[in-house]
Amino acid sequence: MKKIALADNVYWVGAVDWNIRDFHGYSTYRGTTYNAFLIIDEKVTLIDTVKKPYKSELMHRIHTIIDPKKIDYLVVNHVEMDHSGSLPEVVxxxxxxxxxxxxxxxxxxxxxxHRPDWPFHVVAPGEEISLGTKTLSFLETRMLHWPDSMFTYLKEDQILFTSDAFGEHLATSERFDDEVNQDVLMHEATKYYANILTLYSPLVKKLLAKVQEMQLPIKMLAPDHGVVWRSNPGKIIEAYNRWCNHQGNGRALVIYDTMWESTKKMAKAVAEGLHEQGVEYKLLDLAVNHRSDVMTDVLEASAIVLGSPTLNNGMLPRMADFLMYMRGLRPTNKVGASFGSYGWSGEAVKMMNEILKEMNIVVCHPGVKTQYVPEHAQLGECVELGRTVGKAMQAMMAGEQVESLA
Incomplete structure (x- = not known):
């Protein structure tokens, strides 16, 4: 196996998972990696391990560099099973x-x-450990995205090992950011933040401020998933700064599900209203768009319009599923509205508006409901809803106060 070096005596020894397609509800069409890193010094150090089925791959990579029994220190940045599943066997x-x-x-x-016999060394934030010629220091990053998370900094080589931050689910034969397609890289990095870290944006914001305050020189960011950022680590840091501040891109999303095409017709009319207001939009039918892909668009969108028929006094299951998922991630700094068709009760619009309000999304229109099949006048109301959302979104982006109307 070819040795993959990040710096002198610093190696990638992780594993590539080409086949995984679901990560607890998040679609991973491009697979992922479980990154681990080996530092050769007077005290040989392994940073993180891998998911349990990939233990042999990890150990084989280590064998190509050094006898694994010569490893003195094992750093655990994150305890989630995709990084510590093989830990008992490795120890x-x-x-x-x-x-x-x-x-x-x-x-x-x-x-x-449940192993009190393991030789734990608990480090405090800022603590340093000498490996000989190299030095490690530690930065606690609680709730990014588990309570146990921390970063490890290799002082002499200016490499920050960032656990589950700055990563992406991307299986490739390449290990560095400058070796892969940049559009694919940034799409997967955006999707990763949207589906894992959006909820923790206030903590990301504090972390970025802390790293800036510490004035750590950073040549590389080495996350536990995806590629190592060596050519331009500032690119992903800048993106995280946008995302944690919920900066919108001026696009509106019309996210809908439909039963007998009535709500679909309404969705297209809403989109026409957005277009008339000069707003870029995307129509996202939940029947053909996975929740995690929709959430990727939500991260940078400035407006969200939801559409669902009423079924059994509620929403269609796909909309209910998506809203539970999005509500858990809590995107904000957006305007929104809802619409839908119904047969005899029509609760879905009110339910969707309530969920938008729970996420502090400004509901700028009370919503449009249509019984059974919309006629020309009712589709006109949907066009007007789209115009209203577009105007509210443009006002918010201009820094104006937008009032909730629902």
Whole structure:
């Protein structure tokens, strides 16, 4: 196996998962990687492990560089199973002198593996450990996106090992950002943030401010998924700064599901109103767009318009599923509205508006309901809804206050 070096005596020893297509409800059409890193020094150090089925791949990569039994320290940046699933077998194989983790990492490791006999070394934020010629320091990053998360900084090589931050689910034969298609890279990085980190945006904001305050020189960002950012780590940091501040791109999304095409007709009329107002839009039918792909568009959108018929006094199941998913991630700094058809009750529009309001999305129109099949006048109301959303979105982006109308 070819050795993949990040710097002198610093190697990638992770695994590539080409076949995974679902990550707890998040579609991973391009697979993923489970990154681990090996530092050769007086104290040989392994940073993170891999998902349990990939333990042999990890150990084989280490074997090409050094006898695994020569590893002295094992750093656990994150306890989630895609990074620590192989930990018991790895610990048994290498018998490390220290297992380095955060205070919350120690608690999580005990709760997962119940091994008080392991040689834990709990590090405090800012603590340094000398490996010989190289030095590690640690930055606690609680709730990015688990309580145990931390970053590890390799001082001499200016590499920040960032656990689940700055990553993307992307299986490739290449290991660095400058070796892959940039459009694909940024799409997958956006999707990763949208579906994993949006909820934690206030903490991301604080973390970016903390790193700036510390004035850490960073040559590389080495996340636990995807490629290592070596050519331009500032590119992904700048993107995270936009995303954590919920900066919209001026686009509106019309997200809908339909039963007998009536709501679909309404969706197209709403889109026509947005177009007349000069707003770029996307029509996203939940029957053909996975929730995590829709959420990727939601991250940077400035307006969200929801459409669903009423079924059994509620929404269609796909809309209910998507809204539960989006509500958990809590995107904000947007305007929104709802519409839908119904047969005899018509609760869906009110329900969708309530969920938008729960997420602090400004509902700028009370909504449009149509019984059975919309006629010309009712489609005109949908066009007007689209215009209203477009105007409200443009006002919000201009810094004006927009009032809720629902």
């Amino acid at each position: 048994e194989a290498i018998n490390p002198e220290k297992i380095i983790c955060s205070k919350m990492g120690h608690k999580a490791l005990m709760q997962h593996f």
